[in-house]
Amino acid sequence: MSIKLLLLKSGEQLISDAKELVSEEKVCGYLLNQPQKVFANKPILLTEEQSLENVNIEITFSPWILLTSDKEVVVPTDWVVTVVEPLQSVVKMYQEKLDGQNN
Numbered sequence: 187m188s189i190k191l192l193l194l195k196s197g198e199q200l201i202s203d204a205k206e207l208v209s210e211e212k213v214c215g216y217l218l219n220q221p222q223k224v225f226a227n228k229p230i231l232l233t234e235e236q237s238l239e240n241v242n243i244e245i246t247f248s249p250w251i252l253l254t255s256d257k258e259v260v261v262p263t264d265w266v267v268t269v270v271e272p273l274q275s276v277v278k279m280y281q282e283k284l285d286g287q288n289n
Contacts, residue, residue, distance in 0.1 A: 189280060191224070191272040192216065195265050199224040200250055201272055201280045207260065215262045216269070220284055222247035224276075245276060247283050 190204040202221035206213045227244045251259065272280075 190269050193267045218259045221250040223250045
C-alpha cells in the first residue's frame, strides 16, 4: 500500500492509497482507493509567548465523495498540484479510520 497526500487544484487535501496510471510511459492520472478529505484545524493561540512548535493540530477525515459507494476514484493529473508523503501519525489515523469502516 502506498498512502499519499494529494493537493488538488480546488485546494482540497486528500489522503489515499494512490497508484499512478501510466499511458505511453507518461503518468496520466491517479487511482485513489478510499480517498478521504483531510481537514486540519489549528487551535487559536491564546498568548503571544506560545511557540508554534507546541501547537496541536486537529486532523479529521471524511469521504471525499459522499454520495457514492465506489471505493476507487480516478483523478487526472491536471487536477493534482502535488503528491507528498504524509506524516506517519496521519497515515496511522487514516488506516485506523479505514479499519473501523471495514468492520
